[in-house]
Amino acid sequence: MKQVNLGATTLKIPAMALGIMRMEAKTPAEAAQAIDTAYDNGINFIDSADIYGQGKSEEVFGQALKQAKPNRSDLFIQSKVGIIIDPARSHGSFVFGSRYEFTKEHILDAVDGVLSRMGTDYLDSLLLHRPDPLMDLDGIEEAFDLLQASGKVRFFGVSNFNPQQFELVQSHVSQHLMFNQLQFGLMHTGMVDRGIHTNMLDADSVDHDGGLLEFSRQHHVTIQTWSPFQYGNFEGTFINNPDYPELNQALQKLADQYGVGKNAIAAAWILKHPAQMQMIIGTMNPAHIADSAKGADVKLTNQEWYDLYLAAGHKLP
Numbered sequence: 001m002k003q004v005n006l007g008a009t010t011l012k013i014p015a016m017a018l019g020i021m022r023m024e025a026k027t028p029a030e031a032a033q034a035i036d037t038a039y040d041n042g043i044n045f046i047d048s049a050d051i052y053g054q055g056k057s058e059e060v061f062g063q064a065l066k067q068a069k070p071n072r073s074d075l076f077i078q079s080k081v082g083i084i085i086d087p088a089r090s091h092g093s094f095v096f097g098s099r100y101e102f103t104k105e106h107i108l109d110a111v112d113g114v115l116s117r118m119g120t121d122y123l124d125s126l127l128l129h130r131p132d133p134l135m136d137l138d139g140i141e142e143a144f145d146l147l148q149a150s151g152k153v154r155f156f157g158v159s160n161f162n163p164q165q166f167e168l169v170q171s172h173v174s175q176h177l178m179f180n181q182l183q184f185g186l187m188h189t190g191m192v193d194r195g196i197h198t199n200m201l202d203a204d205s206v207d208h209d210g211g212l213l214e215f216s217r218q219h220h221v222t223i224q225t226w227s228p229f230q231y232g233n234f235e236g237t238f239i240n241n242p243d244y245p246e247l248n249q250a251l252q253k254l255a256d257q258y259g260v261g262k263n264a265i266a267a268a269w270i271l272k273h274p275a276q277m278q279m280i281i282g283t284m285n286p287a288h289i290a291d292s293a294k295g296a297d298v299k300l301t302n303q304e305w306y307d308l309y310l311a312a313g314h315k316l317p
Contacts, residue, residue: 001042002296004276006155007178008220013076015271015296017045017224018289019280022093023060024053026284031064037286039070041293047181047224047280048118049080049129050110051095054087055117062119072120079118080129080159080181081110100132104139104146111152125155127181131165137172144173157181157222163215180221182212184277185228186247186266186312187238192273193314200317216275223277225270229263238312239263250311254304260294265308267295272305 003012018038023031038044048058058079065072086098115121126147128140147153157179158166170177184191191213197205216223231238238244239251239262251262258265270279281292300308310316 001293002271004222004278005220007157007222008176009178013222013278014043014045015278016043016267016293017047017078017278017280018043019047019226019282020057020061020284021049021052021282022057022284023064024056024093026060026064028060028063028067030284031060032067033286034284034289035061035064035068035070037289038281038293039068039074041290042296043281043289043293044070044074045076045078045278047078048114049083050114051083051085051090051097051129053093054085054090054095055113057093058114058117062117065119076124077118077120078125078127078179079111079114079123080127081107081114082129082132097130100130100134102128102132102135102140104136104143107140107143108146111147115152122151123153125157125178126153127157127159127179128161128169130160131158131162135169137169140169141172141174144175148175155179159224163210163212166215166219166221178222179224180212180216181224181226181280183227183230184223184225184270185230186269186308187231187244188227189309189312189314192309197317202317204315213275223275225277225279227282228270228279229266239266244312247308247311247313250308254300254308258298260298261291263288263292264295264298265300267292268298268300269305269308271296272300 002015004015006013082102083097084099086096089096155178156175157177159181193204194207229237229239251265254265255262
């Protein structure tokens with residue numbers, strides 16, 4: 001498995017992580033099989049959030065870990081906190097918030113909840129899940145210091161933050177923020193589009209995020225890409241989707257050439273980028289996990305990367 005740097009450190013983490021949002025629908029035995037498949041393919045990084053399955057995903061993970069091949073010490077476990085669930089809009093794996101909250105008290109309580117559900121006494125990393133316009137910067141600072149001093153959290157980061165929000169939090173905490181978790185994939189390319197269309201007047205030239213990609217590279221922040229195979233936030237996957245015939249034809253051509261599946265090629269497209277991204281695999285299907293993992297070893301040419309970008313419907317000026 002290809003390795004990338006952990007933030008600005010020289011420590012290495014796998015270029016892929018297993019996201020457990022959908023683990024709430026699995027039995028502990030099925031979840032253990034997903035963990036084992038990921039681990040057998042070089043993926044020992046687990047990504048979660050306290051809201052996944054309204055907490056059940058982490059409960060199932062904790063039960064599954066007792067049956068799985070790897071021990072706790074073999075894994076890098078990450079979770080995210082800061083979203084207060086809206087039960088009226090949440091069901092199964094699809095969980096939505098009623099508000100965001102980054103108070104000291106909530107962060108500390110949320111982490112304790114994560115640790116209890118997972119059956120572990122520490123997290124390798126903790127991310128603030130979504131930017132809260134009411135974020136309590138002093139509270140974040142105090143919470144991070146307490147969590148680090150107590151040994152409950154080793155590293156810290158954020159998720160879905162723009163550069164200004166990232167720097168605002170970074171200016172108030174002593175810990176270096178290692179991660180920013182952002183959606184990115186062949187059908188979600190805004191971070192790339194706006195750079196390609198610099199100084200143009202078309203829609204792709206609009207800077208929606210403050211130059212996140214360049215900012216992350218300059219500050220050695222590891223971008224973790226979520227929903228890499230989705231054509232929207234939660235609408236569905238573009239893999240084998242008849243609405244995307246040209247893209248699937250291009251994926252299949254390269255899959256045949258490299259002797260892997262389409263998931264692996266879509267993953268290789270992300271990992272080709274020099275920003276040293278870490279891709280989060282969200283499936284619980286062992287076959288899909290194994291195929292996606294093969295993408296870390298596929299080295300697309302520059303032309304193949306552009307061919308896939310164009311097949312996805314994006315344009316070059």
